[in-house]
Amino acid sequence: MxxxxxxxxxxxxxxxxxxxxxxxxxxxxxxxxxxxxxNPQDKLLPGLGQMIDAVHRMAFVADKRSGDYLFWTDTLVSLARLLVGLGIAALLGLCFGIASGVFPMLRAPLSTFMTVISMVPPLAILPVLFIVFGLDELSKVMLIVIGVTPMLARDLEQRAREIPVEILIKAQTLGASSWTLVLRVVLPQLLSRLLVSLRLMLGAAWLFLISAEAISATAGLGYRIFLVRRYMAMDVILPYVVWITLLAWLMDLGLRYLNRKWFPWSTGAQS
Missing domain, CATH: 1.20.5 (Single alpha-helices involved in coiled-coils or other helix-helix interfaces)
Known part of the structure; x- marks a missing residue:
């Protein structure tokens, strides 16, 4: 065989x-x-017991200075930034994807512009974002938005252009207006693809988030990793990396479940 x-x-x-x-x-x-x-004092590859102690200290022992449980505080702060950034990026990507994929008059200016913007390395403009939006939450969210939106828009535009012309013609023959055409024909096709695209962009979104938190933050998973690296605290860094990976994987599973539940007919739901 x-x-x-x-x-x-x-x-x-x-x-x-x-x-x-x-x-x-x-x-x-x-x-x-x-x-x-x-070398019992070696910090490069901590043992399982050392990492369990570090996780217990970070997650279940209140910080003496702030009184917070740092592990959970960092998780909530990072997830809030990530979800807000992905939510804004998804909405903008969907709007731009529909506009440039369905309307020829908008495709001319938007398609090329989004292609060029998607080639700009988001991390290269991180200092610009800090200058324009400050060092607070907005700059971190905007980095995710700027990094993810162009790729989502390009992917959704391509999916919109792949919709058979016959379907659009039939809808117009039955009296559908442009707005009805977008809502009843194009949008259901693109929502499924949007969930698939978000799954593919999760890794990049986490990368942008961790990079922004490493440079300017007072809480967050990326902030904590780069804070303890000066002490070579691998017993803290490695569990944080594993936790970030687990969160990203769970988000991927969640998006996959939603795609299967809401769009069982889509080929993307079967991936």
Missing amino acids: RQINRHPTPGARLMLILLPFVLVIAAWLIGSAIRLEA
Whole structure:
């Protein structure tokens, strides 16, 4: 049998899914044990017990100065920034995608402009955002918006242009106005693609957030990671990185679930 036609059984599939994670954890445990045996004060690869103690200290022991549970405070602050930024980016990306994908008169100025804007490295203009919007929350949210919106708009524009012309003609024949056409024909097609695009942009959105928090913040997951790095506190950094990864994965699962629930007919919901 050709390898391309072989499919794992449910049990084998679960084992194959877990295998890379098991190998990574095993390599870390072995490396940590070797380094700690040679130097018990080594901070590069902390042991499991050290990281559990660090998580307990950050998550379940109130900070003496502020009285906050730093782990949960950082999580809530970062998630608030991320969700606001993604929400604004999704709304703007959807509007620009529909405008440039459906209306030829708007496509001429918007399509090329959004293409050029999407090529600007968002991190390169981070100092500009701090100057224009200040060092508070707005600049961090705007970095996510500027980094994500152009890519969403371009993807949704392409999806709108892929809608068969016959469908648009039939709708107009039945008396649909431009507004009705957008709401009843184009929008349902693009909402499913929007959820897929947001899934693909989650990694970039987290990158922009962590970068902004590392430079100017007083709370947040990125702020905490770059704060403790000066002490080489890998027992704090590694759990924070794992937690960020877990949050991003859960958000991806949530978007995938919503796509399947709201748009079961879409090919994007099956991805």
